[in-house]
Amino acid sequence: MPGLLLETLRGSSAKPRPVWLMRQAGRYLPEYRALRAEKGGFLALVYDTDAAAEITLQPLRRFGLDGAILFSDILIVPYAMGQNLEFLAGEGPRLSPRLVDTALAALSPVPERLSPIYETVAKVRAQLGPDKTLLGFAGSPWTVATYMVAGEGSRDQHETRGHAYRDPGAFQAIIDAIVAVTVEYLCGQIAAGAEAVQLFDSWAGSLAPAEFERWVIAPNAAIVTALKARYPQVPVIGFPKGAGEKLVAYARETGVDALGLDETIDPCWAHAVLPQGLPVQGNLDPLLLLYGGGASGGELDRQVHRILDAFADRPHVFNLGHGIGKETPIAHVEHLLSTVRQWRG
Numbered sequence: 001m002p003g004l005l006l007e008t009l010r011g012s013s014a015k016p017r018p019v020w021l022m023r024q025a026g027r028y029l030p031e032y033r034a035l036r037a038e039k040g041g042f043l044a045l046v047y048d049t050d051a052a053a054e055i056t057l058q059p060l061r062r063f064g065l066d067g068a069i070l071f072s073d074i075l076i077v078p079y080a081m082g083q084n085l086e087f088l089a090g091e092g093p094r095l096s097p098r099l100v101d102t103a104l105a106a107l108s109p110v111p112e113r114l115s116p117i118y119e120t121v122a123k124v125r126a127q128l129g130p131d132k133t134l135l136g137f138a139g140s141p142w143t144v145a146t147y148m149v150a151g152e153g154s155r156d157q158h159e160t161r162g163h164a165y166r167d168p169g170a171f172q173a174i175i176d177a178i179v180a181v182t183v184e185y186l187c188g189q190i191a192a193g194a195e196a197v198q199l200f201d202s203w204a205g206s207l208a209p210a211e212f213e214r215w216v217i218a219p220n221a222a223i224v225t226a227l228k229a230r231y232p233q234v235p236v237i238g239f240p241k242g243a244g245e246k247l248v249a250y251a252r253e254t255g256v257d258a259l260g261l262d263e264t265i266d267p268c269w270a271h272a273v274l275p276q277g278l279p280v281q282g283n284l285d286p287l288l289l290l291y292g293g294g295a296s297g298g299e300l301d302r303q304v305h306r307i308l309d310a311f312a313d314r315p316h317v318f319n320l321g322h323g324i325g326k327e328t329p330i331a332h333v334e335h336l337l338s339t340v341r342q343w344r345g
Helices: 004-009 030-039 042-047 049-063 076-080 111-127 141-150 158-166 168-192 209-230 244-254 267-273 286-291 299-310 330-342
Strands: 067-069 084-088 092-096 133-139 196-201 236-240 258-260 280-284 316-320
Touching (some): 004 196, 030 042, 030 049, 042 049, 042 084, 042 111, 049 067, 049 330, 076 084, 111 133, 133 141, 133 168, 141 158, 141 168, 141 209, 158 209, 168 196, 168 209, 196 209, 209 236, 209 244, 244 258, 244 267, 267 280, 267 299, 280 286, 280 299, 299 316, 299 330
Parallel strands (some): 067 133, 133 196, 196 236, 280 316
16 A cells, blocks of 8 residues: 555545655754764765665654655756766855856766666665655756756856856756756656655746746656656656745646645645645745744644644645754654644644
8 A cells, every 4th residue: 555645645635644854864863964974975975875775764763754755966967967066065066067167068978877876766665664655856957957057056046047048048958958867867766666756946936937937847847747658656746946926837837746835835825726636745944843843832833733724625745845954953853743643634
């Protein structure tokens, strides 16, 4: 029998709600910090398949969550497309050469860089019970392109947005190339054992409506269409962070099976305007979990119940509005999970 999370992503509205947390495998866990200290840098962990599988499973062992999400990074796709990738302490990821300076055609693809990720997926799936869902993921083309063009993250994606305005044809070629690699990458994860996949569009909120249609909706729709042609039974979660009112068009036009909501979205508004029956995921503010948790509950409990009550008549996966913060106390997570699991609507 499929697990509660997978059934919900397929349209079931069971109670209690399934729950997993974005970035649930990571720095807030002492067991992760210990393993990273032993193994070395972030990219080394991703490519050590035993370590990556262990990290993926750590939050399930501690919390009994309904889903495991692959421990990896969205920049594995440009790494496989031929850019160099490094993670600098205190500065974040860097890609080179930057596509604002270098033509896409100058890159030499290295597709074998994807193979260890599939090994990790297979190792995790072999250790998961049938009631737990394994989630694969990739970055959405717009967000991946922002890193490929600028070589790093930025507050407003100025260089990438400017590049798309100056030379939309060249930028379209970058997007199309990312779409093609992403489809194969996600299909590889599914073949290795992923039962659902999520598309992370962390910088979707930086685009004007027309650009959102072209650089977010259209490429994500292309990915979903290609995945459905090969794996029609595998749910696809779309997470366009910062999309706001553009979520309605995203839900209608991309074909995603479920929609992730960031913490800025009013859940009552989302339930009212999104397609009836569409599963949603989210959307507690990670900062509230960091600062407002603990044994007394208070505002954390109120907001958890507000989200659960708003989606009482819709398939709903409880999650955060973005990734869990690295300083989040374990006790706050435990309190959150207890609150969600006790809710019956």
